[in-house]
Amino acid sequence: MDATVLFVDDEPHVLEGLRRAMRGEPYRVLVAGSGRHALEILGREEVDVLVTDEEMDGMRGSELVARVRLRHPDTVRILLTGRASLPGVLRAVNEGEIYRFLTKPCNVEELKAALRQAVVHRRLLVEGRRLLAMVRRQRALLERLEREHPGITALETDPDGALVIDLAEMPADELVREMRRESERATAQPATP
Known part of the structure:
Protein backbone atom coordinates (compact mmCIF):
# COMPACT_ATOMS: atom_id res chain seq x y z
CA MET A 1 0.00 0.00 0.00
CA LEU A 131 5.61 -5.37 19.28
CA LEU A 132 5.55 -3.52 22.60
CA ALA A 133 1.82 -4.20 22.93
CA MET A 134 2.43 -7.88 22.14
CA VAL A 135 5.21 -8.11 24.75
CA ARG A 136 2.92 -6.49 27.33
CA ARG A 137 0.14 -8.99 26.56
CA GLN A 138 2.59 -11.89 26.80
CA ARG A 139 3.99 -10.56 30.08
CA ALA A 140 0.47 -10.32 31.50
CA LEU A 141 -0.23 -13.89 30.37
CA LEU A 142 2.98 -15.16 31.98
CA GLU A 143 2.18 -13.31 35.21
CA ARG A 144 -1.29 -14.89 35.24
CA LEU A 145 0.16 -18.35 34.59
CA GLU A 146 2.72 -17.85 37.37
CA ARG A 147 -0.07 -16.90 39.80
CA GLU A 148 -2.11 -19.97 38.80
CA HIS A 149 0.88 -22.35 38.66
CA PRO A 150 3.73 -21.02 40.84
CA GLY A 151 7.13 -21.80 39.38
CA ILE A 152 5.89 -22.45 35.84
CA THR A 153 7.85 -19.53 34.41
CA ALA A 154 11.12 -20.45 36.17
CA LEU A 155 13.38 -21.79 33.45
CA GLU A 156 16.64 -23.61 33.82
CA THR A 157 19.09 -23.94 30.95
CA ASP A 158 22.19 -26.03 30.43
CA PRO A 159 25.55 -24.47 29.40
CA ASP A 160 24.51 -24.68 25.72
CA GLY A 161 21.28 -22.79 26.40
CA ALA A 162 18.97 -25.81 26.06
CA LEU A 163 15.96 -25.88 28.33
CA VAL A 164 16.30 -28.33 31.25
CA ILE A 165 13.07 -29.95 32.38
CA ASP A 166 13.21 -31.99 35.58
CA LEU A 167 10.32 -34.42 35.45
CA ALA A 168 11.73 -36.49 38.33
CA GLU A 169 10.15 -34.13 40.86
CA MET A 170 6.63 -35.07 39.70
CA PRO A 171 5.33 -38.65 39.89
CA ALA A 172 4.37 -40.08 36.49
CA ASP A 173 0.66 -40.45 37.31
CA GLU A 174 0.47 -36.85 38.51
CA LEU A 175 2.33 -35.70 35.39
CA VAL A 176 -0.18 -37.54 33.15
CA ARG A 177 -3.15 -36.02 35.05
CA GLU A 178 -1.65 -32.53 34.73
CA MET A 179 -1.02 -33.06 31.02
CA ARG A 180 -4.65 -34.18 30.53
CA ARG A 181 -5.95 -31.15 32.42
CA GLU A 182 -3.85 -28.84 30.28
CA SER A 183 -4.93 -30.67 27.13
CA GLU A 184 -8.60 -30.33 28.10
CA ARG A 185 -8.11 -26.67 28.82
CA ALA A 186 -6.34 -26.12 25.50
CA THR A 187 -8.82 -28.03 23.34
CA ALA A 188 -11.94 -27.42 25.45
CA GLN A 189 -12.82 -31.11 24.96
CA PRO A 190 -12.70 -33.67 27.77
CA ALA A 191 -9.91 -36.22 27.47
CA THR A 192 -10.95 -39.89 27.71
CA PRO A 193 -9.67 -41.86 30.74
Missing part, protein backbone atom coordinates in the same frame (compact mmCIF):
# COMPACT_ATOMS: atom_id res chain seq x y z
CA ASP A 2 1.27 3.47 -0.85
CA ALA A 3 2.14 5.81 1.99
CA THR A 4 0.02 8.94 2.36
CA VAL A 5 1.83 12.28 2.45
CA LEU A 6 0.05 15.52 3.39
CA PHE A 7 1.64 18.78 2.23
CA VAL A 8 0.52 21.96 4.00
CA ASP A 9 1.24 25.45 2.69
CA ASP A 10 -0.84 28.60 2.34
CA GLU A 11 0.65 29.30 -1.09
CA PRO A 12 -1.26 27.37 -3.80
CA HIS A 13 1.64 27.50 -6.28
CA VAL A 14 3.95 25.83 -3.72
CA LEU A 15 1.41 23.05 -3.15
CA GLU A 16 1.07 22.55 -6.90
CA GLY A 17 4.86 22.38 -7.25
CA LEU A 18 5.08 19.80 -4.47
CA ARG A 19 2.29 17.77 -6.05
CA ARG A 20 4.10 17.85 -9.42
CA ALA A 21 7.40 16.84 -7.78
CA MET A 22 5.72 13.76 -6.32
CA ARG A 23 4.42 12.45 -9.66
CA GLY A 24 5.77 8.97 -10.21
CA GLU A 25 6.55 8.53 -6.51
CA PRO A 26 4.82 5.76 -4.53
CA TYR A 27 2.77 8.18 -2.42
CA ARG A 28 -0.83 9.16 -2.15
CA VAL A 29 -0.50 12.95 -2.03
CA LEU A 30 -2.93 15.16 -0.12
CA VAL A 31 -2.69 18.95 0.14
CA ALA A 32 -4.04 21.51 2.57
CA GLY A 33 -3.92 25.30 2.32
CA SER A 34 -3.93 25.88 6.08
CA GLY A 35 -3.24 24.24 9.41
CA ARG A 36 -6.97 23.98 10.13
CA HIS A 37 -7.60 22.26 6.81
CA ALA A 38 -4.71 19.87 7.55
CA LEU A 39 -6.24 18.97 10.92
CA GLU A 40 -9.58 18.28 9.21
CA ILE A 41 -7.85 15.94 6.75
CA LEU A 42 -5.95 14.22 9.56
CA GLY A 43 -9.24 13.72 11.38
CA ARG A 44 -10.62 11.61 8.55
CA GLU A 45 -7.53 10.19 6.79
CA GLU A 46 -4.58 8.16 8.02
CA VAL A 47 -1.51 10.17 7.08
CA ASP A 48 1.97 8.68 7.20
CA VAL A 49 3.98 11.88 6.71
CA LEU A 50 3.06 15.54 7.19
CA VAL A 51 5.20 18.16 5.44
CA THR A 52 4.25 21.68 6.51
CA ASP A 53 5.44 25.20 5.89
CA GLU A 54 6.30 27.19 9.03
CA GLU A 55 5.24 30.65 7.88
CA MET A 56 1.47 30.45 7.27
CA ASP A 57 -1.42 32.76 8.06
CA GLY A 58 -3.61 31.57 10.90
CA MET A 59 -1.70 28.63 12.31
CA ARG A 60 2.07 28.40 12.05
CA GLY A 61 3.64 25.12 11.04
CA SER A 62 5.24 24.71 14.47
CA GLU A 63 1.80 24.94 16.10
CA LEU A 64 0.39 22.45 13.59
CA VAL A 65 3.13 19.85 14.21
CA ALA A 66 2.65 20.22 17.98
CA ARG A 67 -1.07 19.48 17.61
CA VAL A 68 -0.42 16.61 15.23
CA ARG A 69 2.08 15.07 17.66
CA LEU A 70 -0.62 14.97 20.33
CA ARG A 71 -3.53 13.82 18.16
CA HIS A 72 -1.73 11.64 15.60
CA PRO A 73 1.59 10.57 17.17
CA ASP A 74 2.38 8.02 14.44
CA THR A 75 2.32 10.69 11.72
CA VAL A 76 5.91 11.67 10.96
CA ARG A 77 6.31 15.45 10.90
CA ILE A 78 8.61 17.46 8.60
CA LEU A 79 8.92 21.26 8.71
CA LEU A 80 9.60 23.09 5.44
CA THR A 81 10.26 26.83 5.45
CA GLY A 82 11.92 29.61 3.51
CA ARG A 83 12.46 31.95 6.45
CA ALA A 84 13.75 29.81 9.25
CA SER A 85 13.50 31.59 12.57
CA LEU A 86 15.33 29.96 15.44
CA PRO A 87 12.37 30.27 17.86
CA GLY A 88 10.01 28.67 15.32
CA VAL A 89 12.36 25.81 14.58
CA LEU A 90 13.03 25.21 18.29
CA ARG A 91 9.29 25.23 18.99
CA ALA A 92 8.74 22.70 16.19
CA VAL A 93 11.56 20.49 17.47
CA ASN A 94 10.53 20.64 21.12
CA GLU A 95 6.73 20.72 20.92
CA GLY A 96 6.15 18.99 17.61
CA GLU A 97 9.03 16.53 17.75
CA ILE A 98 9.68 17.00 14.05
CA TYR A 99 11.56 14.32 12.18
CA ARG A 100 13.28 16.67 9.73
CA PHE A 101 13.65 20.35 8.96
CA LEU A 102 14.05 21.38 5.31
CA THR A 103 14.56 24.86 3.88
CA LYS A 104 12.85 26.39 0.83
CA PRO A 105 13.54 26.23 -1.95
CA CYS A 106 13.95 22.55 -1.27
CA ASN A 107 15.90 20.31 -3.59
CA VAL A 108 13.37 17.82 -4.98
CA GLU A 109 15.75 14.87 -4.58
CA GLU A 110 16.44 15.87 -0.97
CA LEU A 111 12.68 16.03 -0.32
CA LYS A 112 12.14 12.62 -1.94
CA ALA A 113 14.95 11.11 0.15
CA ALA A 114 13.52 12.68 3.32
CA LEU A 115 10.08 11.24 2.51
CA ARG A 116 11.48 7.75 1.87
CA GLN A 117 13.30 7.87 5.21
CA ALA A 118 10.22 9.26 6.98
CA VAL A 119 8.02 6.46 5.64
CA VAL A 120 10.51 3.84 6.85
CA HIS A 121 10.71 5.65 10.20
CA ARG A 122 6.93 5.59 10.56
CA ARG A 123 6.71 1.90 9.70
CA LEU A 124 9.36 1.19 12.34
CA LEU A 125 7.46 3.29 14.90
CA VAL A 126 4.18 1.50 14.21
CA GLU A 127 5.86 -1.92 14.26
CA GLY A 128 7.65 -1.01 17.50
CA ARG A 129 4.36 -0.04 19.13
CA ARG A 130 2.75 -3.27 17.90
